[in-house]
Amino acid sequence: MSTEIPKRRGRPPSGQREAILRSTLELLRDRGIAKLTTREIARHAGVSEASVYYHFSDRAGLLQAVFEEGLQPLSLLAQPPNPDSDRAEVLARAAQTLSQFFDEVLPVLIAAQSDPELQAALTAYISERDLGPHRGVAAIGGYLRAQQAAGEIDPSVDVDAAALMLIGACFIRVVERQLMGQAGRLPELERVVITLDGLLGAGARGSPESR
Amino acid sequence: MSTEIPKRRGRPPSGQREAILRSTLELLRDRGIAKLTTREIARHAGVSEASVYYHFSDRAGLLQAVFEEGLQPLSLLAQPPNPDSDRAEVLARAAQTLSQFFDEVLPVLIAAQSDPELQAALTAYISERDLGPHRGVAAIGGYLRAQQAAGEIDPSVDVDAAALMLIGACFIRVVERQLMGQAGRLPELERVVITLDGLLGAGARGSPESR
DNA sequence: GTCTATAGGTTGATAGAC
DNA sequence: GTCTATCAACCTATAGAC
Numbered sequence: 001m002s003t004e005i006p007k008r009r010g011r012p013p014s015g016q017r018e019a020i021l022r023s024t025l026e027l028l029r030d031r032g033i034a035k036l037t038t039r040e041i042a043r044h045a046g047v048s049e050a051s052v053y054y055h056f057s058d059r060a061g062l063l064q065a066v067f068e069e070g071l072q073p074l075s076l077l078a079q080p081p082n083p084d085s086d087r088a089e090v091l092a093r094a095a096q097t098l099s100q101f102f103d104e105v106l107p108v109l110i111a112a113q114s115d116p117e118l119q120a121a122l123t124a125y126i127s128e129r130d131l132g133p134h135r136g137v138a139a140i141g142g143y144l145r146a147q148q149a150a151g152e153i154d155p156s157v158d159v160d161a162a163a164l165m166l167i168g169a170c171f172i173r174v175v176e177r178q179l180m181g182q183a184g185r186l187p188e189l190e191r192v193v194i195t196l197d198g199l200l201g202a203g204a205r206g207s208p209e210s211r
Numbered sequence: 212m213s214t215e216i217p218k219r220r221g222r223p224p225s226g227q228r229e230a231i232l233r234s235t236l237e238l239l240r241d242r243g244i245a246k247l248t249t250r251e252i253a254r255h256a257g258v259s260e261a262s263v264y265y266h267f268s269d270r271a272g273l274l275q276a277v278f279e280e281g282l283q284p285l286s287l288l289a290q291p292p293n294p295d296s297d298r299a300e301v302l303a304r305a306a307q308t309l310s311q312f313f314d315e316v317l318p319v320l321i322a323a324q325s326d327p328e329l330q331a332a333l334t335a336y337i338s339e340r341d342l343g344p345h346r347g348v349a350a351i352g353g354y355l356r357a358q359q360a361a362g363e364i365d366p367s368v369d370v371d372a373a374a375l376m377l378i379g380a381c382f383i384r385v386v387e388r389q390l391m392g393q394a395g396r397l398p399e400l401e402r403v404v405i406t407l408d409g410l411l412g413a414g415a416r417g418s419p420e421s422r
Numbered sequence: 423g424t425c426t427a428t429a430g431g432t433t434g435a436t437a438g439a440c
Numbered sequence: 441g442t443c444t445a446t447c448a449a450c451c452t453a454t455a456g457a458c
Contacts, residue, residue: 014441033245034326037433048443053435055441109390110324115245123392133387134396161380161398161406168379169372175382176344179320181334185345187372195372199410225423248451259425264453266423425458432451440443 017055019045024066025108033111038062063111064121070108071122073101074131087147088197094140095170095189102174110179133171137163144200153200166196228266230256235277236319244322249273274322275332281319282333284312285342298358299408305351306381306400313385321390344382348374355411364411377407 023045027036038059042049056062082090112122126132137160144159153159169192177183234256238247249270253260267273293301323333337343348371355370364370380403388394 016441031327032325032330034329038435039433049434050436050444051442059434107324110321113318113321113390114243114325116242118245119243119392126391127393132391132393132396133383137397157410158398158402158406161402162410164383164398164403165376165380165407168381168383169376170379171386172344172375172379172382179324180337180343181330182338182343185343186348187369187375191369191372192375195369196376199368199373227423249453250451260452261426261454262424270452423458425456427455427457429454430452433449434447435449436447437445438443439445440441 016045016047016051020047020052020055020062021066021069024062025070028066028070028111029107033114060117063118067108067112067118067122068125071105071125071131073104074126074129074135087152087201088193090143091140091166091197092190092193094143095166095193098136098167098170099174099189102171103178106174106178133164133167136167139163140166147200157200162196162200166192227256227258227262231258231263231266231273232277232280235273236281239277239281239322240318244325271328271332274329278319278323278329278333279336282316282336282342284315285337285340285346298363298412299404301354302351302377302408303401303404305354306377306404309347309378309381310385310400313382314389317385317389344375344378347378350374351377358411368411373407373411377403 020041024036024041027040027044038049038052041062042052045052052062056065109122112118140163141160144153144157144163147153148155148157148159170189173186173189176186231252235247235252238251238255249260249263252273253263256263263273267276320333323329351374352371355364355368355373358364359366359368359370381400384397384400387397
């Protein structure tokens with residue numbers, strides 16, 4: 001019945017739980033989910049297998065926790081870009097951020113597809129938080145809309161569609177590298193950004209040529 | 212030592228092998244690879260488990276065969292679009308074809324990521340045949356280049372980058388639907404096509420406004 | 423070619439000592 | 441809280457009859 005608040009009760013940390021989470025995510029990223037056994041996880045984390053079952057209800061519980069951890073970067077997509085610079089630069093920054101983000105999240109997203117239960121848990125998590133590519137579209141599209149309002153982009157342009165194209169280009173480049181084991185066969189991100197910026201700009205400040 | 216040619220030697224078809232392949236691909240697409248056991252496959256295909264091992268060397272051999280079957284649509288990406296129509300229409304057709312293609316291939320691509328061996332086999336297969344998104348870029352980019360040569364697109368535009376954006380937009384829409392279990396939160400493909408067509412056209416035939 | 427039956431090997435999960 | 445030891449269930453793959 002006391003009212004002390006600041007002292008943390010009970011358990012000192014010990015860090016094993018986080019070690020398990022980290023190890024699982026790490027193994028997941030570079031070996032896939034097929035042979036991801038609790039044994040391997042325990043060994044890699046330097047704990048016993050029973051510890052895994054102490055910290056998590058079961059294998060599915062562990063994986064779900066890992067997913068939530070691995071998907072955390074998703075919330076970063078919410079924040080709109082800083083409009084205080086050159087448009088091409090803003091787009092380049094956004095593209096780079098998106099790519100890095102996809103790079104981190106993709107393995108988790110893929111692993112979840114292996115099992116219907118995980119798939120369901122994933123979609124529930126995403127749906128609860130209203131996550132997804134549309135957040136990126138909203139952020140970049142919002143920035144472009146501001147540009148449009150400022151007369152920098154032709155009013156007839158569908159800025160959300162343009163944003164989707166940029167995001168898609170970033171995404172498929174990550175997929176090519178991670179899933180298909182190749183790189184350098186697609187146009188550089190910089191080219192994409194410059195191209196999009198040029199196409200957008202042509203409507204309001206470009207110098208088109210006649211036939 | 213005879214020389215008869217036209218009669219097909221030996222085995223009558225029997226179709227079990229194909230039934231197994233089909234069942235595996237089907238189970239893979241809608242349940243993931245985690246609990247994809249030879250038992251389930253055999254049961255679903257209406258054959259015994261031993262038959263699976265008669266037709267395929269082992270589980271990995273079966274999966275590899277399924278992958279090659281499932282990835283066959285990849286070769287369709289080689290054929291360039293037919294230039295005998297309106298540009299927007301050509302792009303729309305390409306976008307639709309790409310989307311359908313991604314829809315079929317994505318589950319296989321993802322399943323292969325679960326296991327390093329499968330991953331290696333997949334990249335070998337892809338690399339041998341020089342497959343990948345760059346083929347799509349080459350096809351659509353080639354078409355746009357022709358448009359460019361005909362004066363329909365400003366010469367300064369990087370058509371390959373533009374092609375990548377279109378392809379990426381198609382891809383990420385498929386990913387949203389299949390992997391994240393949502394739909395309708397991203398701009399429609401048609402909007403993307405119209406937007407891209409508009410942006411491309413503005414360079415040579417549009418009527419831009421001044422500031 | 424296809425089946426049934428089973429060997430051999432992994433894996434997830436628990437019990438109980440410390 | 442963490443460990444070792446262990447079990448029951450499951451899976452791949454093979455042997456051998458038909």
